[in-house]
Amino acid sequence: MLAETICSAxxxxxxxxxxxxxxRRRFLTATRIAAYALVPLGLVLTGAVEWLAGTVFSVTAWVGVGVLGLAWALFMTTRVAERRSLGKAARDTARPGAVAPGASAPAALGKASRPADRPKGRAAEQGDDFSDIEAILKKHGI
Structure with missing residues (x-):
């Protein structure tokens, strides 16, 4: 009741x-002021002020607002975590030669991996494959 009286005033x-x-012959400004002045009266007549006053002073409404805020925060947290994990996966796949996170550099980066140093032909390529495996085994002490 008080809110309706204040809006009407x-x-x-x-x-x-x-x-x-x-x-004072400022008709455009007067029309604009009249339009703004009629907004609170329209809100009173539609019942929006009564609904708003009931909502503002309602404890359950504020608990609902808090729950909605918590839900929004959880959604945003999961989005940030998802973007970080997707970004990390993209960085891992973008690295050439990396098999797993924290994997050492492949043995193919040695001298034999340079195109100028490689012997030509199919037999030479098979020899390079075995030399890569041999380098990996030596690296691990096998």
Whole structure:
């Protein structure tokens, strides 16, 4: 009841200011002030002020707002975590030669992996494959 009275008083005051402005021959400004002054009165007549006042002073409404805020925070947290994991996976796959996170550099980066040092032909390529495996085994002490 109090909120409706205050809104009606604000509308009446606004319409009074609009009338004074129109008296000074500033009709465009007076029309704009009158439009703003009629908004609170329209809200009172539609019942929006009563609903809003009931919602603002309701404990259950504020608990609901808190629950919605918590849900939003959880959604955002999962999005950030998902983006970080997708970014990490993209970085791992973008690295050439990496098999697993923390894997050492492949043995193919040695001298034999350079195109100028490789012997030509199919038999030479098979020899390079075995030399890579042999280098890996030596690296691990096998």
């Amino acid at each position: 604000v509308s009446a005051a606004g319409l009074g200011i609009a009338a004074i402005t129109a008296y």
